[in-house]
Amino acid sequence: MDTSSFPGMWAPVLMLGAALALLFPSILTFFRSRRDTESVERRLARRGPVSGEAEQRRPSSRIGKAVTGLADQMAPDDDEQGVSAAKARLAGAGFVEPSAVARYYFVRLLCIVLPQLGLLAALPYLSSLPGTTPLVISVMLVIIGLIAPGMYLDKRTKTRWQECSSGFPDMMDLLVACVEAGLSLDASVQRVGEELELRHPIIAGYMRTLSLELRAGKARKSAWRGFADRLGIEEAGSLATMLRQAEEMGTSLGQTLRIFSADMRQRRILYAEEKAMALPAKLTLPLVFFVFPVLLGVLTLPAVVMFKEIL
Structure with missing residues (x-):
């Protein structure tokens, strides 16, 4: 047996063991919490049936319950510093579920452990490579697993x-149309959210949240600032700043929204013109590297052939 390949062959095993050692306290805590949860569920079952909405939120299978519970145990506590930043980052990506942070940390762990398991299974096929190659591959997989999420x-x-x-801009045009048709701003927000459901579902979701906040009694400027x-x-x-200033100064809301909508439409036209004007500059490199050598060959090849015949 070649002893030079010993560090490379055992590198995935050592890294996998380190990952499992770090995971072991979370697993113990998970099983303890599952035992406490089952005890609470038994007590609740004695009192009466669980509501339908709460029952739908629970995972149906044991595997789903185990994954959800393990993910919850792996996430940091709410009072830790990085949780708010992780929540904001996940919310910007569209993950607004209560368990989004827990599942994010769980996926990060899987991105580190699963490639190491795959490399461990592929070690017999890597025996012909130098001894340090599996170690290098293992380190690269760990780095990729940390960066990929x-x-x-x-x-x-x-x-x-x-x-x-x-x-x-489409949202602003619909909002102006609803306000000038006689609807209030709050009713216009709800109506525009319904109209944008198919074309712009992301904006429609944010407008539904805004409508719920306004109906719940939240201050208009605070609700629009949260929407922004x-x-x-x-x-x-x-838009949030403009609405706040219009409310404080008492100006016409319909006229203000119309001016702002026209400004948004003009910005869209300017953005399209900017893209069109940048196109020749972006085409310079493809022309130089692909079109110009072909033209040069077509133009100079007859002269090269003539000089070859003369000489």
């Missing part, structure tokens, strides 16, 4: 921002 969240957040930015923070685009912040 964050990259996915960033990409999803950017996609949602682009969709919200492209659909915001959830949407995460500059236009929504400008």
